[in-house]
Amino acid sequence: MNIKRLLENISDMARQHKDRGKVADYIPELARIDPAQFGISVCLANGEQHSAGDAATPFSIQSISKVFSLALALGRLGDSLWNHVGREPSGYAFDSIVQLEYEKGIPRNPFINAGAIVVTDAILAGSTPAETLGELLRFIRVAADDEDIHINDRVALSEKATGARNTALAHFMRSFGNLRNEIDLTLGTYFHQCAIEMNCAQLARSGRFLMNAEGSIIPRLISSARIRRINALMLTCGHYNGSGDFAFRVGLPGKSGVGGGILVIAPMRASIAVWSPGLNSYGNSKLGTEAMEIFAQKTGWSVFG
Ligand code: DON
Secondary structure, eight states: OOHHHHHHHHHHHHHHOSOOOEEOOSSHHHHTSOSSOOEEEEEETTSOEEEEESTTSOEEOGGGHHHHHHHHHHHHHGGGGGGTSOOSOOOSOTTOOHHHHHTTTOOSOSSSHHHHHHHHHHHHTTSOHHHHHHHHHHHHHHHHTOSOOEEOHHHHHHHHHTOHHHHHHHHHHHHTTOOOSOHHHHHHHHHHHHTEEEOHHHHHHHTGGGGOOTTSSSOOOSOHHHHHHHHHHHHHHTTGGGHHHHHHHTOSOEEEOTTSEEEEEETTTEEEEEEOSEEOTTSSBHHHHHHHHHHHHHHOOOTTO
């Protein structure tokens, strides 16, 4: 399998695609992004990396940051994290409030917004937002082996300015006693973590620790048991109410963000990052999902055999 050629073919197809989905417009800074972009990058367990298209263009990783904050929170709290957040797919949009009332302020999973706000609140406890964001950035920089990964403050402020829905989710959970810190501190940290920028090449490298590749050159940042659990959550919840569709079409764990990025893990084989800013109706990258479907078909990689 010539991965480099496959990525170039996929990138050429994406470039010619007419129906590119719709760029997220509820965060004004994201609404300005040109939808005519596509990048893809793959890190293999043997250390090789191949990229095509706009793989060096930085974008807002948004909800993909939830994978890294979850890894940190599990390191800090261990299994007691699961007292505050569930592990079931939600079947609702990423910013839905409806389930929270039925389930008494315990969000369904750590990847919907309410769940991610709980996870951020957990890693914030005992530190300042600046320390917590510093720790998160350090984790990502070590994972990616790249110091040049930063937060875009304009995007964070843009999300804060339009963050009424996330603020509502946070107050609602607070009323059930499921947030420990001041809401402004937790949300400020959450908005900044979502505003981390990476390009596809950096994002693919930052996901290598989730391959769980034995004896490879990749740094081991968390235990195998936790890697498997994070991958399980990415498969079942990583694309919100489009998670079943992504598992059906791609068959690999993945986490999407409204910036149009997707991080996909082929366990023991590869960490893959794809980016195209136009979204489908679930809020996941339209061309990114289509590209991953072709990639999985051509490589034959799947967690389902
Ligand atoms: O909380 C928000 O609305 C964004 N910062 C993150 C949402 C997101 O990426 C959902 N992804 N598809």
